[in-house]
Amino acid sequence: MLNLERLRTLDALARHGSVSGAADGLHVTTSAVSQQMAKLEKEVGQPLVARSGRGIRLTDAGRLLADHAARIISQVELAQADVEAQRGRAVGELRIGAFPTALRGLFPSALVELRAVHPELRVRTWEMEPDASLGAVVRGDLDLAVGIDWYNKRMAVPGELLRADLLDDAADVAVPADHPLAGRAEVDLADFGDADWISWNEGQFCYEWLVFTLRGEGIEPRIRHIAEEHQTQLAFVAAGLGVCVTPRLGRGPVPAGVRLLPVRASVRRHIYVVWRADADRRPSIRAAVDALRESGARYAAA
Template sequence: MLNLERLRTLDALARHGSVSGAADGLHVTTSAVSQQMAKLEREVGQPLLSKNGRGVRLTDAGRLLADHAARIISQVELAQSDVEAQRGCVVGDLRIGAFPTAMRGLLPGTLKALRAEHPELRVRVTEQEPEQSMRAVVRGDLDLAVAIDWHNRRMPVPAELSRAHLLDDSVDIAMPAGHPMADRSRISLADFADDDWISWNEGQFCHEWLVFTLRGLGVEPRITHIAEEHHTQLAFVEAGLGVCVAPRLGRGPVPPGVRLLPVCDSLRRHVYVVWRADADRRPSVRAAVSALRETAGLH
């Protein structure tokens, strides 16, 4: 009889592509991964891993068994969902990933409501960019992910995930209080063709969106500073180092030397939550989605 936990280890190796990645995903040590794989190889009577430089790769037998492992784990998740649904109790562990402004703007209220209504539910939250958290839900490392895309650039959602809309988040442009356009009531992104921009990290979805949107308006963006946190971006704006996009969700206090103006281009972010479709019936997932929707309705 094949051991389920060892199959989970093999599945994690196949998904992450390395022993260290599998260990991180399973929240165990690399030696624990190696030990589980050694035991699984003894169970099946043939090698499942082979050396590949400093790392490892799956053998043909390893890939074959990994495909079965993924299906077995999915069936186990379906069984867990059905059992939880039959009990009708919101209990157990729930793992949620969310991008930074959702962590500040949505998760505190959501977790407070879940704790009050479902005290036996243990929720663990991780701050991650939408691309990362969505992949983690697909892999099974997270149960839900709060993600975003933009009105003019959508993020593809894998077919195995369900999604629910939470809110549309309007954005402003932040500029130094002494900026020539600071006295206007509304502005367009095209007005900042000659300005320096402060943006998110290169490769992130929001950074790519900003470049895509400005170029669509005939503006070649001059991005001079990169900062992950919105508060850091606003500090740079206050220092007169450029302008930035300032979403309203989770924004918090704005430095006194920063002027915010709404954008006549109707920029907005779509905020939504995703989860594995085979977890649709889990009461804990349904409760968390409901709490997120209620919190989002306050914004």
Template sequence: MLNLERLRTLDALARHGSVSRAAEGLHVTTSAVSQQLAKLEREVGQQLLARNGRGVRLTDAGSLLADHAARILSQVELAQSDIEAQRGEVVGEVRISAFPTAARGLFPATLTTLRADHPELTVRTRELEPAQSVLAVLRGDVDLAVVLDWSNKRLPVPGELTRAELLDDATDIAVPAGHRLADRTEVDLEDFADDAWVSWPEGEFCYEWLMFTLRSRGVEPRIAHLAGEHHTQLALIAAGAGVCVAPRLGRGPVPDGVRLVPVRQTMRRHVHAVWRADADRRPSIRAAVAALRSAAGAP
């Protein structure tokens, strides 16, 4: 009889491509992953992994079993969803990811609501950027993700995912207190054509959005600093390092020395939750979405 947890470990290795990333996805140590895979090899009596430089690769037998493992785990998840739906009770575990400002702005109230209304539900959360969250939902690493896109740049969401709108998040431009535009009641992005920018890291969806948006306004961005955390960005603005986009969700207190100026052409982030369509029947998913909508102030 094949052990389900060992199949889950093999599936994680096949999806993530390395022992270390599989361990991270499963929230276990690399040693635990290696031990599970070694036991699985003994269980099936065939070599499933082969050395590949400093890492490992699946053998033909490993790839064959990994394909079966993915289908088995999908059926197990479907069975769990059906049983949970039949009971009609919000129980078990739900795993939620969100980009950092949504995690800060929405998770505390969401967790408070779920603890009060559904004490038998275990909730696990993690921070992930939007594109990573979509992949994590597709892979089954998380059940529900809070993601975003912008009014002028959409995040691709595969058709097998369901979405629910949570809120529209307005943004401002953060400038040093002594900036020439600090006292304006509103600005245009073109006003910052000569300024240095503090941006999200390259490769992130919001970085690509910023480049696209500025260039569409005829501004060639001059990126001086990259920082993934909004509070770090604002600290750099306070130090006079440039200007940045400052969304309002999860923003918290603004450091001394920073001024926030609204943008005349309103820039909004559309924040929504996504989950796999085949999990739509799970009461825990519906409860988590409802709690997120309540935290976001959605009707």
């Protein structure tokens, strides 16, 4: 029997026209795409891709199977949506991925609401970076994912996904209490041209945003320390090891010895949730989106 995940890989390859494009669309590595295609070719017993100059092209068999793959993927989503819609209520399992501060800031109240209003719905959550979680939705590994756009840099959202806005979240610059700018009511990012920075992992969307933004201010950032969690970043700031950008959603307690400085030209990130268009009729999708929207509205009003 053909593997659905491998058919999703073939579908992405057909839509994007290259291994790198398929990898970007699925938010996986190019080697993962190649491995999945090799396994699919072994399953069907004939080549599905062929070299074409520096790139690749689908063989006749590859194009034929890709057409079927697109229909199969759509039918799987529609079948699940129809079964759920026929029952008329949110039931079964719902898988959601979200980055750490969204998971911490939005999900506890949203999940409590879903449990109370939809007791037959089983929600499972994963903490993961937004580029990975969006790819997991495309592949069908997740049903929903929470994404972010910074005010000056948007994340690429695959065309087959729908999205709903949740909230706008402001960010501050965190500095040690004895920093020369610690007494300011507002700052500009350009004020930190000589600062040592504490940032997210290289390659992550927020890391790329920070470097892109500082370079836009004419600053070549000196990133001295890498930490995944905002609380770890703030602990480094408290120790006098540098400064960081810290969003407000899910931030939690700020350590003694840290000052939070609003940015004069407001630094904000837009937070939204995505799901596959084929799953739009599922009551569980709609229920989760509504619960997350209400959680976002409560946070914004606080």
